[in-house]
Amino acid sequence: MYQLYYSPSTASLAVHWLLIELSVPFELVLTDTATGAQKHPDYLKLNPSGVVPTLIVDGAPVCEVAAILMLLAERHAEAGFAPPSGAAERAAYLQWMVYLANTVMPAFRAWFYPHEWAGEAGTEAVTATSRARIEAIWDRIDAHLGDQDGPYLLGARLSAADLLATMLMRWSRNMPRPATVWPNIARYLSRMRAMPSLREVHVREGLTDWIDG
Numbered sequence: 170m171y172q173l174y175y176s177p178s179t180a181s182l183a184v185h186w187l188l189i190e191l192s193v194p195f196e197l198v199l200t201d202t203a204t205g206a207q208k209h210p211d212y213l214k215l216n217p218s219g220v221v222p223t224l225i226v227d228g229a230p231v232c233e234v235a236a237i238l239m240l241l242a243e244r245h246a247e248a249g250f251a252p253p254s255g256a257a258e259r260a261a262y263l264q265w266m267v268y269l270a271n272t273v274m275p276a277f278r279a280w281f282y283p284h285e286w287a288g289e290a291g292t293e294a295v296t297a298t299s300r301a302r303i304e305a306i307w308d309r310i311d312a313h314l315g316d317q318d319g320p321y322l323l324g325a326r327l328s329a330a331d332l333l334a335t336m337l338m339r340w341s342r343n344m345p346r347p348a349t350v351w352p353n354i355a356r357y358l359s360r361m362r363a364m365p366s367l368r369e370v371h372v373r374e375g376l377t378d379w380i381d382g
């Protein structure tokens with residue numbers, strides 16, 4: 170049985186979503202970032218970065234949302250969320266997972282926590298820069314989706330990268346130009362939002378906004 174340390178609407182959502190898709194047994198442990206639970210000494214023993222998510226796998230903590238998604242996709246390979254080694258889409262899958270984790274997530278981290286980058290005095294500049302970076306990311310992903318043969322990041326094949334991308338696109342919902350402004354992304358999100366498991370994760374996390382567009 171997996172245990173997911175989560176907080177509603179945060180980076181744990183993609184893991185929660187994949188666990189539902191995989192139909193595997195799991196338990197949720199609320200680690201409410203609104204109350205600072207992610208900085209409690211007991212939680213820091215599991216995740217020294219003091220962030221969610223953490224997934225307990227065979228009794229040991231695993232951190233970093235992209236790593237957790239890739240691990241789950243591999244452990245439950247029959248569900249097809251990761252193209253196997255040697256598959257044509259494998260390189261694109263790895264590229265998108267790493268791009269989402271090391272380019273898109275840090276841009277959002279800067280948007281949501283601008284003081285971390287330049288102190289309180291620099292928040293305005295960091296907010297402006299991170300907004301521009303995020304919009305450039307949507308330009309790139311929108312162009313990619315427009316060029317694809319199929320509806321997903323990897324083309325015809327749905328993968329864990331789509332769950333991570335959708336979660337990140339959702340994070341832009343209150344920005345001046347949310348990801349849905351880009352037409353190919355809007356089409357992509359209509360399809361992703363039609364997945365019953367995404368609606369289910371919204372219900373389970375008590376989220377009512379965005380899912381209906």
Ligand SMILES: N[C@@H](CCC(=O)N[C@@H](CS)C(=O)NCC(=O)O)C(=O)O
Nearest residue numbers: 179180202219220221222233234235
């Ligand atoms: N690199 C981490 C980042 C996770 C992250 O930034 N989580 C946010 C929620 S979306 C968090 O826990 N924020 C609370 C904090 O930083 O104190 C990952 O990929 O798992």
